[in-house]
Amino acid sequence: MNRLEGKVALITGGNSGIGLATAKEFHAQGAMVAITGRDKEALERVRAELGERTLAISADVTRISDIEHAITTTQATFGKLDVLFANAGIARMEPIEQVTEESFDRSMDVNVKGVFFTIQKALPFLNEGASIILNGSVNGHVGYPGVSVYSATKAAIHSLARTLSSELSDRKIRVNAITIGPITTPFFDKLGASSQEIQGFTQQLEQRLLLKRFGNPEEIAKVALFLATMDSSFVVGTELVADGGLLVNTI
């Protein structure tokens, strides 16, 4: 069934991991899909794989001019914007003593400023009844050590889902976040920790998960699809938890 037939979706960070799986799902459901990211080769690979109804735009979410370019290009190509998945994000594994001003600013710039201004710049083009989906995390709720900055950025995302849904309700734009648990993507290779540290950390996490396994990006894409369609028409300003049972086994 083509549940997004005729719809236009913009996915930041759509060239890898969760964003890529969501781009494939939305495209398979009939949507016109624009993806962004910085890695031009990865963007081109996805564009070639998905084929028609796909736009790949090189854009860094920390640059307002790039965000504006991505949004206006999507609008110019597909004529409208129905779904925005503000997904691009990064994490560094650093105890507080090791966090530098540069790494703090980088995480805040990508994960908070990037999301905020992606939404702000998309607003003039979003249809009444559009869906904005934010990429949140279990880290926004729990206190795992070594990821204080990342966790703070995701707590900010959950807050944005609540406040912006109020601000945008007169336009019938729904804003929701997905509270995501551990998902197998290149994300963990980019934490800046040694492979040994990452292995230890991921094994510990696996034990905390009720399902005793990491999720697949496709399992998050299905949640994003629900939030993108009118199947979720009464879901607004909230968080949908897709975490393999991590939170209930932690809090």
Ligand SMILES: NC(=O)c1ccc[n+]([C@@H]2O[C@H](COP(=O)([O-])OP(=O)(O)OC[C@H]3O[C@@H](n4cnc5c(N)ncnc54)[C@H](OP(=O)(O)O)[C@@H]3O)[C@@H](O)[C@H]2O)c1
């Ligand atoms: N994997 C997990 O366990 C997990 C759990 C909870 C939440 N999340 C969240 O899920 C989101 C996607 O992560 P992932 O797991 O799919 O990891 P990923 O495969 O590393 O994807 C990250 C995406 O963000 C893009 N990105 C990073 N910095 C960017 C920038 N400055 N401008 C534009 N795009 C940028 C990357 O593209 P380029 O490198 O080409 O720029 C890439 O497409 C993140 O927000 C992450 O916090 C992940």
